[in-house]
Amino acid sequence: MNFEVYFGVLLPFLGTAIGASLVFFMRDTLKRGVQRAFSGFAAGVMVAASVWSLLLPAIEAASPMGFWAFVPAVVGLWLGVLFLLALDHLVPHLNRSHCESEGLRSHLGRRTKMVLAVTLHNIPEGMAVGAAYAACLIGTGERHTVGAFVLALGIAIQNLPEGAIISMPLRAEGVKRGRSFWDGVLSGAVEPLFAILTVLLSGLIVPLLPYFLSFAAGAMLYVVVEELIADAVSGDDGDTGTVFFALGFSLMMLLDVALG
Numbered sequence: 001m002n003f004e005v006y007f008g009v010l011l012p013f014l015g016t017a018i019g020a021s022l023v024f025f026m027r028d029t030l031k032r033g034v035q036r037a038f039s040g041f042a043a044g045v046m047v048a049a050s051v052w053s054l055l056l057p058a059i060e061a062a063s064p065m066g067f068w069a070f071v072p073a074v075v076g077l078w079l080g081v082l083f084l085l086a087l088d089h090l091v092p093h094l095n096r097s098h099c100e101s102e103g104l105r106s107h108l109g110r111r112t113k114m115v116l117a118v119t120l121h122n123i124p125e126g127m128a129v130g131a132a133y134a135a136c137l138i139g140t141g142e143r144h145t146v147g148a149f150v151l152a153l154g155i156a157i158q159n160l161p162e163g164a165i166i167s168m169p170l171r172a173e174g175v176k177r178g179r180s181f182w183d184g185v186l187s188g189a190v191e192p193l194f195a196i197l198t199v200l201l202s203g204l205i206v207p208l209l210p211y212f213l214s215f216a217a218g219a220m221l222y223v224v225v226e227e228l229i230a231d232a233v234s235g236d237d238g239d240t241g242t243v244f245f246a247l248g249f250s251l252m253m254l255l256d257v258a259l260g
Helices: 003-024 032-061 063-090 110-138 145-172 177-187 190-204 206-232 239-259
Strands: 093-095 100-102
Touching (some): 003 110, 003 145, 003 177, 003 190, 032 063, 032 110, 032 145, 032 239, 063 110, 110 145, 110 177, 110 190, 145 239, 190 206, 206 239
């Protein structure tokens, strides 16, 4: 892997770290309307990325299959959904939209469960970036470095509020600013790890690339529906989350279509 690939897979993690650093500059709590906006924006970015950066390239990469080119996209998407569903039921974490613990019973503290919740969210994002760069390296279809970078940039942008969403509530619960920052950063560490793992696996098993692309899309869509949309429209004023969903979707669509 060259420098461009390493930089691309690290970019979303950098976005999370910058977002987590807001704990040093902002008040200790985020207003509920701001959290709705952040969640809606992140959901919009992830849905657009799933379509333009993952599912459509997966179908394109499977074009030699002719009429059946949709099969890898459908199969991969369902595998991604089931993978996140399994993690959701196995890993102890705190669902921030319902403030309830999910996964297997454990003695983990509330702070750890909050970090694990965002960590689960970040796994499919890392896989998505890795699959996009794998498509670029393998040279399948018309995917190229700019397209993969656009996906990484879009996820990095939506990770800015994600970092703040984990670090600032921790600070509001009495955790020191430095520890809140590092917990936020830690939640994003899985992104480059899963991105590089996806690149390596895709390179070893080239015919499975369409499945890797759609797998990442399915995993991201699971997170969107299970957590982000629920958080964005909860409460009395769901309009804020809806508007920011449209904003995030249109921004990612613009980036991918215009630059990718």
